Amino acid sequence: MSEKSCSRIFTGCRVLGYVSTHVPFVARFIKRRGETLLCTSIGKWFHTYGCDKFRLLSISGEHPGPITCMSGDNFHVYTASENNIFAWRRGCELKHVYKGHNASVHLLMPFGEHLISIDEGNVLKLFDIKDESEFLELLFDVNQFKITTLCHPPTYLNKILLGSHQGQLQLWNVRTSKLIFTFKGWNSPISVVEPAPAVDVVAVALANGKVILHNLRYDQKIVEFVHDWGHVSSLSFRLDGAPVMVTGSSEGHIVMWDLEERRVMSQIQSAHSASIAGLQCLMSEPLMVTNSEDNSLKLWIFDMPDGGARLLRRREGHALPPNLVTHCEPTGQNMLVAGQDRSLHIMNTVTETFNKSMGKASYNRKLSKKKHRLEKDKHAMPAITKLSSCMQRDKQWDSIASIHRGKYIVTTWSYNKIRMGDHKLIPPSFPKGTEATCLIVTHCGNFVIVGYSNGQVHKFNMQSGLHRGSYGQEKKLAHKGAVRGVETDICNQRLITAGADDKLKFWRFKTATTPYHVMSLEESVTMTKLNRDSGLLALANEDFSITIVDIDTMNVVRKFEGHLGKINCIDFDPQSRWLISTSMDCTICVWDIPSAQLVDIFSVERPCTSLSMSPTGDFLATTHVHELGVFLWANRLLYERVFLKPIDRNAVEVPKLKLPSTIPEKPDLDELGLIDLGEEPEYKSPEQISQELITLSNQPTSRWLNLLNLDIVKRRNKPKTPFTVPKSAPFFLPTIPSLELEFDLEKENIGNGETKLLIPDTLSTLSVFAKKLVSCEDQDYSECINKLKTLAPSAIEAEVNSMSPDVGGSVEVMKKFLEMLRAMLESNKDFELAQSYLSLFLKTHTKTISGSLELRNTLNCIEETAAKSWSRLQSHLLYNICVVKALKDM
Incomplete structure (x- = not known):
């Protein structure tokens, strides 16, 4: 890769936080592993998870476009992207490519040795799985029968059942390509058709919220249920013997129906925050798996007293794009990520198994956790806009403080307990309409300093949540305008505040009446970032420039200009040699502080909203507009020799990089064409490598x-009580003494010789092994x-x-x-x-x-x-x- 098309320092590594999309998952039981594997789509890739521990096992290759539907059987996972269908083995090996559709494929179903696919043009095709040939093609009129779903009723040989937008059902024989029967329907679009464990019975979910159990043989309705919480988006039956039907709604609720008593047995309200895309009960187990477009995959177990299910395992990411990321530990392995879905997550850069959700902020956490709540949570707080943390006292009390959009209340979080904290920091006598704008947790972890839009700066204790004073003398105002940034040094001796009044003030941390030094700034500040080890303070200005101030000498030491849009985030590298910045012009710049030069710049597809450099210097984490994941960029200087030279922003064309994907880049599938990787022969070690060895x-x-020591072993293992022989031993065949059960069949050879004398083997004194030896x-x-x-x-x-x-x-x-x-x-x-x-x-x-x-x-x-x-x-x-x-x- 040439320098013109890449960054000098960073290269795309991978993305974290993607779990699921609106595509239903695929569950496959692998007999060799003794485990059910779950495949979920994450856009152009799909993940394979193990059901036992919900560990990420493999990641597929990149598709030419987003995955539109998935299916699977005992041998392959089938995915549809654009107009093509792909068959994968082991979750990552491409085996077959099926071409022929002229529109996007939205339904897939393996059918023995064939694969049935239906595209948006209402065309049904039947492919041979092995030789990839097209076996059958059926055209349907969109105005008369628009296919919305399909299934294969058990015991119906070569037959499939199609559901339509018009509300009708059609039973087809795909072998003879003939329509067998048309069911009149229910004048409502059919969303799901699922075969029941009973023969000839299918469950039909309609868009009007009704679920009907219908007998195909007699064309009769058995029972009808009404779903009140949105239309049914997914449906399944328990396969462990319990007569229960489970439905998932478009509003995220799950309902269990008792088929014998024909009533609601139990319900899980707000199981997902979005429509449930896939729901499936596992074979012969009281388990159920669901996925949703809220970027989550959950495993439920039916062990509640009322026959309901409880959450057993889950894997989830942000439902809405994250807007804030920061490293929270010296190891650099864990990050705090806040999203627009009002939740706070911990993401690990080593393994996704350690990813945790800390939940959503709430005014009353106990009331928010109450179940049986259909309406939206009235106690939920807005999304987090600012974060600050210190892990020095994480085991004793809360270690994270956060600001919420448009609110003056500052919440605390416990990293150790992985949940929201017990304190809400509210200053005394606060004017209406004021909101918190910035905050910082001290290096010791005992205090948090909060700046507000009215110019006040308050200090709180993290352990007790009590107010410990404010900064400023006149009306307790530190600045005449909104406070844009607060920072403390490594020894808790100084406090630095920056305001909208273009003032940078230095305060004694304990004496909070008047600042001991005030600097007048040329431009208004939008945000600040202090590196406590070096004492360098970076100020992002409204004119898209960056100023660096030495807090020891209280002078401006560097100024960087080059961004063309509002600066979204700035951060230092661990050695304080680089300053990394990003703005709305979709660029990420690296400034060399000693030489005061721009040494690296690259642009991305979407603007970066937040960035954080790892404390170990190995990764740069970024979040972007309309992206649910956290993207990691590897530092090339750790494993390559790179010579950094100054860059003239106006004279050099800025390289544009693709955002990192889940796996390293591979050739496009179109270039791969019709390939067959074949079966890898199993390696067998030879009996002997060389006769000399x-x-x-x-x-x-x-x-x-x-x-040589069997006599000692026998004495040690001698039984304490004598062995007693049963009076009447059962009939048994003679056996040969060995580690495996073998019958003595040598007696069958009596009389096969030429001699007429019958000499029984019992007169021979040689053992069976001795006879073979001779x-x-x-x-x-x-x-x-x-x-x-x-x-x-x-x-x-x-x-x-x-x-x-x-x-x-x-x-x-x-x-x-x-x-x-x-x-x-x-x-x-x-x-x-x-x-x-x-x-x-x-x-x-x-x-x-x-x-x-x-x-x-x-x-x-x-x-x-x-x-x-x-x-x-x-x-x-x-x-x-x-x-x-x-x-x-x-």
Whole structure:
């Protein structure tokens, strides 16, 4: 990316705070995970959340336009954007693109191996999911039958049910493309059609607020409900056995209907602050998921005494665009974000799991929390316009203070308790029509200083909320006009106020009668920002310029000019080297304070309303007009070498940057075309990388490590009470001792030989494993080795003990066992098993081996093979140790 098209310092990173839009979510149960995944649209992308913990799992690629509708099945998530349909695997891999519509698609439904889609032109198309071919196309007259919804009734093979704006229903056979039946309807637009758990029954939600359960087979109405709180926007049935229908309204209410008693069972009023876009009860669970265009996704559980649901989990952002963002911790991971929806949120830059909502400000928080309130909350306060915080005493008392639009009351918030505080700061004897304009919380967290539109400046205690004095002598006025900014230094010794009277006054923090210094400013101030560590005070002026004052020398040290619109926000970087500013001309400027030069400038699509630089200097957070999210810009100087040069605003073309998205930019979907990523082959590790290397068996240590100490283990695990055998044992099949259940089927082979003599296997003293060992030929012992791997340690010990001639074995079996161990050592496979089996064999049969020349010769061969393996292992090990030691000494 060239310098002309990008910022020198900042690059787009990601956006926070987007959860849901007006598009209904998609719920998919993934059997392999044992979890239901929820997919929600956030504009040009969609998020995938896990239902168990509501964690964000994946983010899709960017669509060419906003997502208009979504659907899903066991294999794909289908999204429609503009005139195309896209199929995604794993939430982020594009698999198919379906083209052919001439208008925007607004309805999608997977139908077996096909995908049904309906566009705004009232055209129904049926696509083959695998080869992306168009299977069927049906045209409908908009004036006679405008499709608004569709569903597939269970047990109706190859049939779909279409609902119309005219209030009629049509049942179609998509295989033969024939209209089967037309239902007369109810003279009201149909908004939702949902199949009921009962056969032949569907629920039909009308725009007039009625919900009708209709029998398709007999074309009869079963029951009719009337929804009084707006028309039904979503509908679902409980699928865990309870005869309950759940409806969501356009006003955000949820109603549970008892289908047996045909009445309202319970209700959740104001479940969302906007229309409920999607509502679905999960299969075989008392859970329900809803999403809304208020930027929220909620999980409900049916465990209330009246059969209702309570909120279990939620993920939400701002319902209206945020207008204020500020970092509140030294780590820079958490931000306070205030929005026009009157709420205050905590957003985390590391993971969205830590995002929290602190609620909305209220004059009476207890009354606002009362349930069963259909009307709007009369106690809610207006949106927050100014914020200030200090986390020094956050555990003891409230740490955040806020000003609300048009109000003189200042509210406090508790960051530790994640809610609104208990205090409302109101000065004594206040004239009517006055409002708070600015505030600052001191560095110690004990006081908050508030400036008002009548020129007064008051001090309050954050712990008790009590008034602690005011600044000014004449009528207790600090300025003759509105106070535009208040700041305190790091030691709480000085207070600086800026007013509309073009005065900058310096006060002693404790003695509040008269200022000890007054500066006359050339321009009126709109806002102030003080960096307490450096003592630099930035003043944003009405002539779109910025002035920097040193509060120690009380002189103007810098002045920056270059903005073409009202300055919305200013902030310092952690080192006080840069001043970052934004204005209504859609530009963000970075000023270098030591050189007094503009070193970076870029413009964005929409004006930035607020910005905040991270205390660690890694991110710049911004909010923008008509945007619900908080956008993060990464500081390139942390990982790149960038040389900053002065910029002439008039001579350089300002680069225009796109706002950061949820994921890094990817190629457009139109450029990708019809692609098929295919299935990634599962990687299987080879049994042995090289014959020169020693390969372990990957068996648990409990299978071979304690073979020499089994007698100690048996004594430790000996039962305290003797084992009693039942008098009448049940019938059972003979089994082979192993870790897995295996039946002894060797007896079925009796009589298969050529001899006519019937010799039962019970007369043979060899075990099943010993017989397999003797029958091995051509030094191929793989079957015997695999058999040993399945045996428990006690069974392996029993097999080795039974090889002795004294207990029914033979020297031939022992020789075969040694030859098997020699083959294992020569192949360098299962190295630790071979060593363990050899140790157990030598411990058990020492006397027998010493008396057999044949066994001693075989042991000599094994000794030579084992010595070669150990020497090769030792050479490789010593070489690696030397290399590591040499690297450590460098």
